[in-house]
Amino acid sequence: MGEPTDSGPAPAAGRGRAALIEDGVEFDGRDAALLRAVDAAGSVAGAASELGRSRARALTRIETLEDAYGTLVERRRGGEGGGGSRLAASARDLLDRYDRLQAVLAATASVPETVLDGTVAAVDGELAVVDTPVGELSGLHGGTVDDEDADDRADGRDADDRADGRGADDGADGRDADDGADGGAVAVGDAVQVRIGADAVTVNDAANAVDPDATSARNRLAGRVSRIDSGETVSTVRIVVEPVDRGGTDDAAVEVAALITAESIDRLGLAPGDPVSLRWKATATRLVAQVE
C-alpha cells in the first residue's frame, strides 16, 4: 500500500493511541497491519516485503504474539508455492477486537464530553453519588464491573459461525505498578471528575415526561438548548443547566453536550431556547479521581 517509509507503532485514532495487552505483550497497530498483510499476501515473507520490514523479525514477532495470544498464523513450509501462511480464526477475532478498541478510542477522541468537577457524596459498591454544581449525579468508578469472575465478557454475537476465541485465560497480569491513580476507586469526600459522553445523553421533550419507573436511566437534568452544532447527519446539542444553589460561590452555568442525530432534532423540533429534559444512565457515567 503506502510507502513503507513510515515508522512508529500506530498513529491510530486522533489524539490517542490504544493497544491490546495480554500477558505483558502489546498488540498494536503495527501488529494488526502485519496480520492483515499476512492475510492478504498468504505468506509472512510476502507480508514483510509488502510492509517493507524484515521477514525474520516479522516471524519472531508473530511467535512472540502467539506466546501471549495463542495460535494466530497457521504456517506451513514446503509444498505448493514453497509453503505459505494463513490467519487462524482467532487472529481474525483478535483483529476484530482490536478494531473495536480502536473505534471506541476514536469515538472518545471525537465525541464531545462533558466534564464536571464534584465531590463524592456516597459510595455504594462500584456506584457512587457525586455532588456537582448541577446537583447529585451517580456514576461508576473503578475499572471493572465484575471483579471476581472477570473475563466474563458478554458477547451476544449471533448466528454467524465464528468461533469465539475471546476468553483466553488472562493470567493475573502481574505488575500493575506506577499508574499513580490506583484502580480508580474513590471514597466519600474525594474530588472527582464526572465524565459524561455526549453519545450517552438522551434528549427528551421537556413537556412529555416519561414515567421514571419505566426506564433504567437515572441521571436527569432539565435545561434549555443553548446551541446546536449541526453536522451532516449528527449534531452536537449543548444544553445549559442551571446550577443548584448550594450556598457556595460557584454558581456559573453548566453546559452539557449531547450528540444526537439530525433526524432526532427534527423530530423533537429542537431549537435554541427550547426547554428539554436530559437523561442518561449512571452506568454510562465515569468517575475519575481528580489530580490534585
Place this chain on the structure above:
Amino acid sequence: MGEPTDSGPAPAAGRGRAALIEDGVEFDGRDAALLRAVDAAGSVAGAASELGRSRARALTRIETLEDAYGTLVERRRGGEGGGGSRLAASARDLLDRYDRLQAVLAATASVPETVLDGTVAAVDGELAVVDTPVGELSGLHGGTVDDEDADDRADGRDADDRADGRGADDGADGRDADDGADGGAVAVGDAVQVRIGADAVTVNDAANAVDPDATSARNRLAGRVSRIDSGETVSTVRIVVEPVDRGGTDDAAVEVAALITAESIDRLGLAPGDPVSLRWKATATRLVAQVE
C-alpha cells in the same frame, strides 16, 4: 511507592493500554507517573529517585513532552532548598485528560458489549443503517464527528477556575498509514460489526411504551430477560431478542447485554422471562469494518 524494579511503559487498564498523542509525542502511563511524582516530591530530582530512574533522562523527557504539550513543569534552580519544580496547571489538566482516557478504556475493557455482524444497508453521512439478525440498526461509523473543525471538544466544565488548556492546535497529525482499516468509513454492502456497549442500553418496561417522538433514542428492540448477573450494585442483564425472519438460514437467538444498576432492577421489577423493551442511541453505536 512500590519497588521500582518494574519496567514497561504502563500496564494501564485491564487488557488494553492507551496513550495520548500530540505532535507525534506519546504521553503514556510512565509520563503520568513522572508528573505525579514531580508533584509529590516537589522536584524532578526527587521524583526521579523516587521512581528509580535517571534524573537527567527525566528532565529531557519533560522537555520533550513540553515541546509537544506546552509548559508542564515550572522549574526553578537555586534558592530555598536549592530550587524545585512544580506542576503547571496545564499539567494537571493533561493528567486529568489522561485519567479520563484511561477510565474510558478501562470501561470498554470491563463493560460487556454486544457485537452483531451485519451488512450496511444505507449510509448517510457519518450515520449508517445496518441490516442485522434482529433487524435494522443505525449507528456511527468513521472516527470523527466533525471532520473539518475538529478539536472542537466540548467541555462544559464548570465554575471551577481551572484554565482549560485543551485545544492546542492538533497540527494535522501527518502519518495515518498502516492501520489497515482506513478511517473506519463504510459503504453499502460492507460487512461490519455493530458494537453496542452494555452501558448504553436502556431497559424499559415493555408495557409502558414511551412516546417515540419524545426521545432521541432511535434503536429499539423487544425481548425477554434471559439472565441477570448481579453485582454488588451494578448488574448485567441479558435480553434475548428474537431474530427477524429474513428468509436466510441464520436465525439463532441473539442476546443483548445491558448494564444497569441493581436499584433499577428493583424499580422495574426485572426477573428472567420478563418482557422488556430495549432502547439505545444511534450515536452510542459504533460500526466497525469486519476483518474478512
Place this chain on the structure above:
DNA sequence: CGCCGTTGTATCTATGCCGATACAACGACG
C-alpha cells in the same frame, strides 16, 4: 562568602528492538 540541593547540559555506556544477511529444512511440482 561558602554551603547546599536543585536545575541545566554533555558524554559515555548498556540495553533492546529492528533490519539485514545467511543458511538449513521442507515439500509439492515439473
Place this chain on the structure above:
DNA sequence: CGTCGTTGTATCGGCATAGATACAACGGCG
C-alpha cells in the same frame, strides 16, 4: 531428482532510548 519459494534459526550491525556520571550555573541561607 532438482527447482522453487517458503518457513525456521542464528548472527551481526545500526539506531534509538535510558541509565550513569560528571560538571557548571543558580540562588537562598547560615
